[in-house]
Amino acid sequence: MNFLGSNAEQAAARNRQLVLAAIHRGAPLSRTELAERCGLTKQAIARIVDRLVDDGLVIEARRRHGLRGQPAIELEIDPEGMFSVGANIDRDHLTVVVVDATGTVRGRVHHEKSFFLPDEFIALFSDALSTFRRRKLVDEGRLAGVGLAVPDWLGEIDVIGRPDAYAAWTDFDLRGAVEAVTPHPVFIDNDANAAALGEIDYGLGTEIGSFFYILANACVGGALVIDGVRHKGAGGINGEIGCLPVREIDANGVGHIRQIGELFSMFLLYDHLRAHGIVVQTPAELAALDGRGRALVSEWLARAAGWLAEAVSHIALIADPEAVLIGGRMPVRLIDQLIVETQKESLRAGLPPVTLHRAVCSEDAAALGAAAMPLAHRLGLPSADAGQLKRVPLRVDHARAAPPSA
16 A cells, blocks of 8 residues: 655645554554655654654554664554444344454444344444443544445345335435434445455455455355455446356256356355255354254355356456455355365366455454444545445346245
């Protein structure tokens, strides 16, 4: 990331953000190292750092010994310097977290339920904020804002078991409703974009500059990161891989072109198990299956690997990322198994080799990424658009199959 700034007086605010961003991404750093990274004079760095320390955003953590001369003082972001709330609203759960300035989770409220309606979400979100305040997990004066991670077309896509009432999300003023329960800035983005942001700041993004993130949640999502910055596209929907065409082989060995969103998702895995008499509705239940259940999951993962290998090859040929990351609410063991099977399938089919990794931030990836948005904005990092979710006309029957049994 380029942190070069200016010593001109009119650029003081920008230089302050550059220094904060450099410490956030590269800590611990000395004042001398900051000057080199930001392209500022040592005198300018000294003034900015002193002010950031006085404001409680940066701390002088320790002295660096073992070198010649006066030991350098290492600078880090002060965890107590600011806080952020992030919420992931999805078709099968609601997760709300509060994090400190370093991204450490201070509190978490989670509800495992399918198809929350808007009014239910607002009530539960308000309760979560009250819980954080009551437990004194948040310094309201240092709250950078609230981030919301929401799948695109939440109330429109015809997923398994979607009730008619769920269409209420389509015209729901999410920003207005949340602003009515908190005075702090509200940031909204797609759940996969948010998960990718969390991975940039707290996961493999600290080592891999360009990657494509596949979010394995109730439905499948994706996000492209280029040189440490999410590429959102002209319409804000870059990474929507649900429409990506892949080939499905039927029982007669005949290939059919399908959209990967119709074949691969947590809801579709649950539906596969349901077809064999096993009712599973949560990741925890999925992880606790007996031998027969695990065998059925392995069977599904082996099939899914073929679709995923083809999709990943398309992504690699178009975007050429350093790696493709898979994360989300799918249990870690299953993601690892899926990656192994996908690599095998790629080799078998002679597809272009692609580096696959499990994302570091998994189950709460989208909620953590949502919380990262206000922090990124305050720190001057590439942050989410604070506007409404960008939406374009698109009808996709993701995860469409028989509705779940009661």
